[in-house]
Amino acid sequence: MILLRTGCGLLALAIATPSLAQTPDAAELARLVQAQAAQIATLQARLDRLEGQQAAAAAAPVPAPAAQAAPTQVAQATPEQRRTVPFAPQLAPPGPAERNVAQAIAARENPSGVTTEWGSGLPVFHSADGVYTFKPRGRILADVSSSFGSKSDGRNLTTTGMRALRLGLEGGVGTHFFYQMEADFSENEVDVVTAFMGWRNRISPGLEYDVRAGHLFNDRGFEGSTGSDSTPFLERTTVATAIIPQRGFYGIGIMPRLFWKTGHASLTVTGDRVDGTQTVSDGRTFLARAHWNPIKTDNAVLHLGAWGFDESLSPAATTLTRNTVIGGRFNGALRVSTGPLLGGKGTTGYGLELGGYRGPLWIMAEAGRRDAQLDGGRPDFTSKAWSVSGGFFITGDLPPYNPRLGAFGQPKVKRPTFDGGPGAIELTARYEDLNQTDLLTGGSGWAATVGVNWYLNSFTRLQLNGIHWYTNNRTGDYTGGDSGETLSARVAVTF
Known part of the structure; x- marks a missing residue:
């Protein structure tokens, strides 16, 4: 033709x-x-x-x-x-x-x-010369929670919520410059979370560094440094949620990090998180963390870590009141409280990490302490928390441990369900404790959790947690000893 x-x-x-x-x-x-x-x-x-x-x-x-x-x-x-x-x-x-x-x-x-280049659910775009890269990113974490067994009917609630609803982007220019930005819509309003630019390079074989500047996520503790889409339980431990700067998980500043074959170290200097207040000075936070893997093989890792922070509060943010999650994020009545606490000057905290994995079994213990300084000659107060967590992949997959950052990341599922396999199935258990009773209005509490995670592939999961909790608050609507159960579930997609 x-x-x-x-x-x-x-x-x-x-x-x-x-x-x-x-x-x-x-x-x-x-x-x-x-x-x-x-x-x-x-x-x-x-x-x-x-x-x-x-x-x-x-x-x-x-x-x-x-x-x-x-x-x-x-x-x-x-x-x-x-x-x-x-x-x-x-x-x-x-x-x-x-x-x-x-x-x-x-x-x-x-x-x-x-x-x-297709990766975790969405493409990475590369320019023809390989200089420019760009990738959309996001996460959807939808939860349902039901608490029962409390002596107070106001705590026996069934609720739903979006733990995270994020959209963002990341990219780079050449091999050194990179950037990332994400906004969260989980509370039905826009909240800027990660937003930074950075530079990375190699000092020598096996020794690298990067420097990031912008709105930065804390590098603090094992689960405190793990993203909400990668935690093995629906909520982080009390060490991560209570032994924390008053400004929370984010702050605007700079973070240099050093990486070697068996660990990393970081130093962070930040002001407050993103806000619209420019009439008073920001607070100031110094934070440092290091982790080391003295044992690191293809199927076994030993993890050691330490971290600490020192925070000076802004004149506009001197309230130190804290209500810490103990039995589920989406039950606002179920918290361990410090009671009303005004006139704070600053906080200091530190913690230790010990754990690792061998084959499909992992375990991690964390402990931390936070001292808060008050003005007017009043006595300072201390918060103490510790936890022990563990998990076992009955499908034989390895735990999603990230040896570069010393935290959990996305798993590498060997046989995804979308390819006809069973996915990865993990059984988990945790005990955690929080004590703030050296303060007259401070409470205490603990929780024991068992759970199961089903990873359909490396970026889609289903999670179920059963929690038995106990609280003893000295102020608020629910005082005295109280206990009960919470059953929570999550559907999560990260891309």
Whole structure:
């Protein structure tokens, strides 16, 4: 068909053009034959490409050029999770001439040369030269919680809530500059969370650093440094939620970090978190953490960690009152409270971490202390918390421990349900304790939790927690000893 159309075209061209109707000399004839051959090759390559698209899509992915597949820390997927395909598939016929024609056609249809690398649910975009990367990101964590057994009916609640509803982006320029920003909508209003720019580089083989500046998430404790989408339980331990700067988990500032083969260290200097107050000075927080893996093999890790912070409060934020989650985030009546506490000057806290994993079994113990300074000659007060957590993957998967950061990350599910496997199934248990009773209005409490996590793949999970809790508050609507149970469940997707 192609040859017939081409022959007709040449005949029409010869009739319409007197100069071509004449008998051409040898040079002219060679030029015509060469032009015709190029046209036939172009049309044949285009036809082959159209007929082969479906087969090419079903075939194994063609690796991207080295410049496009350069290693980047934007994508956190494993090689098994990645799939790199150009936006416009390019077929490469054996002949050099046909290869050049096919590449020319692809260049016209995809002049930018942008490629996409599929990781945890969403693509990472790469520029043709590999310099620029960009990735949308987000998380959806939907919870339901029911508490019962309390002596106070006001605590026996069934509620729903969005633990996180985030949208954001991350990217980089070259191998050194990177950025990230996320906003959360879980309380039906916009809350800026992570938002920073950074620079990373290698000092020597096995020794690297990065420096981030902006609205930063704390590097504080094992679960305190773990994102809400990666915690093995629906809520972090009392060490992470009570032994914390008054400003919370975020602050605007700078954080240099140093990484080596068996650990990392960080130093953070921040003011307050994102707000609209510029009429008084911000608070100031110094925070440092380090972790070390003296044992680190393919299926075993020993984790040691230590951290501490010192915080000077802003004149506009001297309230030290705290109501700490003990039996579920979405029951506002179920808290361990300090009672009303005004006139704070600052806080100091520190903690220790010890744990690790061997094969599918992991365990982690944390302990921390927070001292709060009050003005007016009043006595200071102390909060103490500790916890022991553990888990076991009955499907044989390894715990999602991140040795670079000394925290939990997204798991690497060996047999995802979307590929016909069982996913990864984890059984968990935890005991945690919080004591603030050296303050006259301070309360205490503890909780024992058992749970099960079903990871459908590396970014989708179902979680179920059963919690038996006890509180003894000295002020508020629910004073004295009280105990009960909370059953909570979560559906989570991180991308």
